[in-house]
Amino acid sequence: MSIPKLELVSLAKEYNDGAVVAVDGIDLSVAPGETIALLGPSGCGKSTTLNMVVGLEEPTSGDIHIDGLSIVNIPPGKRNVGLVFQDYAVFPSMTVRQNLAFGLVVRKAAKDDIDRAVDEVAELLGMGGRLHVRARDLGGSEMQRVAIGRTLVTKPAVLLLDEPLSNLEAAARLTMRRELRRLQSEIGLTIIYVTHDQIEALSLADRIAVMHAGKILQVEKTSVICERPDHVYVAGFLGSPPMNLLAGEIAPGASGAAGPAFTHGPLTLALPADCPLGKGSYTLGLRPESLRLVPESEAPLAGTVSLVEFRGGDVVVTVDVASVKLDVILPATERPAMGQSVGVDFDPDSLVFFGGDSSRRLDVRPMGRPL
Amino acid sequence: MLSKKLTLFQAALLAAALAVVLFPVFWILMTAIKPPTDWNASPAIWMPSQPTLVNFKTLFDPDALKEYGVGGVSQSATKAVFGSLLASITSTALSVLIGLFAAIGISRYGAENKSTPLVILSGRMFPPAAIAVPFVIIFSNIGLTDSYVGLIAIYVAATLPFSTWMLKSFVDDLPREIEEAAMIDGTSRMKAHLTVTIPLIRGGLFATTMFIFILNWSEFMFALVLSYSNVSTIPVQLAKYVTATAGTLYGVQAALAVLAMVPLVIVGYLIQGHLARGMTFGAIKQ
Numbered sequence: 257m258s259i260p261k262l263e264l265v266s267l268a269k270e271y272n273d274g275a276v277v278a279v280d281g282i283d284l285s286v287a288p289g290e291t292i293a294l295l296g297p298s299g300c301g302k303s304t305t306l307n308m309v310v311g312l313e314e315p316t317s318g319d320i321h322i323d324g325l326s327i328v329n330i331p332p333g334k335r336n337v338g339l340v341f342q343d344y345a346v347f348p349s350m351t352v353r354q355n356l357a358f359g360l361v362v363r364k365a366a367k368d369d370i371d372r373a374v375d376e377v378a379e380l381l382g383m384g385g386r387l388h389v390r391a392r393d394l395g396g397s398e399m400q401r402v403a404i405g406r407t408l409v410t411k412p413a414v415l416l417l418d419e420p421l422s423n424l425e426a427a428a429r430l431t432m433r434r435e436l437r438r439l440q441s442e443i444g445l446t447i448i449y450v451t452h453d454q455i456e457a458l459s460l461a462d463r464i465a466v467m468h469a470g471k472i473l474q475v476e477k478t479s480v481i482c483e484r485p486d487h488v489y490v491a492g493f494l495g496s497p498p499m500n501l502l503a504g505e506i507a508p509g510a511s512g513a514a515g516p517a518f519t520h521g522p523l524t525l526a527l528p529a530d531c532p533l534g535k536g537s538y539t540l541g542l543r544p545e546s547l548r549l550v551p552e553s554e555a556p557l558a559g560t561v562s563l564v565e566f567r568g569g570d571v572v573v574t575v576d577v578a579s580v581k582l583d584v585i586l587p588a589t590e591r592p593a594m595g596q597s598v599g600v601d602f603d604p605d606s607l608v609f610f611g612g613d614s615s616r617r618l619d620v621r622p623m624g625r626p627l
Numbered sequence: 628m629l630s631k632k633l634t635l636f637q638a639a640l641l642a643a644a645l646a647v648v649l650f651p652v653f654w655i656l657m658t659a660i661k662p663p664t665d666w667n668a669s670p671a672i673w674m675p676s677q678p679t680l681v682n683f684k685t686l687f688d689p690d691a692l693k694e695y696g697v698g699g700v701s702q703s704a705t706k707a708v709f710g711s712l713l714a715s716i717t718s719t720a721l722s723v724l725i726g727l728f729a730a731i732g733i734s735r736y737g738a739e740n741k742s743t744p745l746v747i748l749s750g751r752m753f754p755p756a757a758i759a760v761p762f763v764i765i766f767s768n769i770g771l772t773d774s775y776v777g778l779i780a781i782y783v784a785a786t787l788p789f790s791t792w793m794l795k796s797f798v799d800d801l802p803r804e805i806e807e808a809a810m811i812d813g814t815s816r817m818k819a820h821l822t823v824t825i826p827l828i829r830g831g832l833f834a835t836t837m838f839i840f841i842l843n844w845s846e847f848m849f850a851l852v853l854s855y856s857n858v859s860t861i862p863v864q865l866a867k868y869v870t871a872t873a874g875t876l877y878g879v880q881a882a883l884a885v886l887a888m889v890p891l892v893i894v895g896y897l898i899q900g901h902l903a904r905g906m907t908f909g910a911i912k913q
Binding site for chain 2: 338
């Protein structure tokens with residue numbers, strides 16, 4: 257790969273003399289034209305990271321490079337980084353045209369150039385007929401279009417979007433998501449997209465960086481991150497519902513068993529004799545998509561159906577297996593009855609083990625077939 | 628603007644409230660055009676028998692009332708009117724200007740804590756009478772009594788807590804992101820405030836200016852104790868329309884009061900849209 261468009265190097269931000277660590281030394285490299293989603297819950301440091309990139313906050317330590325050059329000592333307006341805020345931040349007393357032109361007027365561009373750039377961006381955003389309207393009279397999704405357009409007019413090297421769709425209602429959010437997808441492919445910008453909504457992250461980003469408590473836990477291609485979570489937290493965050501996670505122990509099996517066994521409370525799962533995992537604590541991950549319901553007699557696990565959640569095309573079934581709740585995703589046609597006794601089976605290859613201490617995924621194939 | 632019709636009951640209630648609020652204004656207007664015989668007649672005369680402008684004339688020509696047999700009015704109100712204009716306009720402008728910078732500073736860059744309101748507003752917790760005497764002593768020591776500079780200084784000091792606090796609430800309501808967006812677009816901090824913050828709190832700025840102006844325009848006590856012959860304001864002049872022979876000159880007082888109301892009514896009417904908006908502004912999120 258050539259030099260990355262944007263690179264964060266051990267970037268950290270502390271408040272109150274280190275009492276609060278908002279961003280805890282993160283490294284991230286974004287290729288030109290790539291869209292990367294920073295995904296994580298509220299307060300995990302996503303927005304602070306963006307604010308440092310754009311220059312509204314000063315890093316405590318670490319560095320930020322654009323095209324290989326450090327930008328930390330450059331004021332916000334000169335970094336050539338655009339930021340779109342969650343609450344639109346359009347100037348309500350100005351018209352759409354004045355809003356779009358603002359960045360160029362501040363930069364003292366020639367009037368003809370400003371008009372041309374504004375018209376071009378308005379066209380791109382489908383706001384061509386609304387240029388004379390005052391921003392305060394616009395609807396939510398129109399305001400966000402103007403906010404994005406105002407940033408695009410200045411042709412930023414990197415575009416940062418901070419939960420841009422969070423304040424929109426569901427229908428507008430879907431439309432704007434498609435709109436963003438289209439803009440992305442038409443202008444080919446380098447984008448960092450901050451969100452706590454994994455659907456947005458999955459549908460818009462090339463790669464997803466999952467953040468938690470100021471750290472980036474995993475950066476992975478969107479197409480594989482759900483199946484190969486590196487960390488217990490990522491496994492428990494991604495997916496709807498997320499992976500079933502069972503924290504337990506591996507111990508030598510009872511006499512007569514072929515190999516060791518994994519126990520999580522009252523639930524025991526026998527492992528094959530050649531299982532490479534030694535004695536100790538682990539977290540077992542079972543993806544809801546890779547579980548299926550079978551007749552009780554044929555299954556390694558048995559329980560009763562305690563909840564059936566219909567979602568249109570499929571159902572999420574919660575099965576109580578010896579007081580452990582497992583989520584299973586099934587096609588809607590295979591919907592079981594509440595209280596029904598069922599067996600739960602899985603493809604052994606789909607089992608994932610995480611180290612009990614590190615919480616990291618262990619790259620082992622522990623299974624032949626259990627039992 | 629009202630978009631729905633009022634019910635009969637609501638209209639009646641509003642009319643009753645208006646009657647109570649507007650009655651003193653009506654009485655002042657009527658008294659201002661009453662001849663001396665009608666001023667405190669008993670039973671009260673509601674509409675003047677022979678409307679006259681002699682009370683207004685007296686304000687600028689103290690001898691005008693002599694045709695009604697009332698003498699002893701010693702001085703014209705011209706000086707008081709100009710004095711009030713000078714002191715009120717200057718001190719309001721200074722108070723709002725300083726308050727605006729203070730408000731932006733506290734709202735955006737200050738380390739606000741629980742005691743901030745106390746620190747800013749405590750100066751207003753004393754009854755003015757309690758600090759009037761110390762002010763008289765200090766001002767006479769530094770030669771500021773009976774001067775407009777002194778009066779303006781004290782008006783700015785007295786109203787600055789209000790202007791700062793009111794404007795701060797308007798700045799607080801404005802999302803910080805909107806200034807940050809301007810900075811990302813390339814403006815300096817100062818320019819972001821000048822081009823974005825201040826235009827956006829314009830409604831609040833008008834409302835605050837109006838409020839401070841009314842405070843200064845109607846201030847009586849400091850003007851009274853700190854002025855002798857050089858300085859005069861309308862409220863002080865109002866109190867001077869008492870003569871040994873004819874008692875209180877109600878008609879002349881009413882005329883001056885009407886004159887004092889005029890600028891407030893005009894300005895209030897001109898900026899009424901902003902006054903209403905000043906109270907509801909700040910909604911950026913949908």
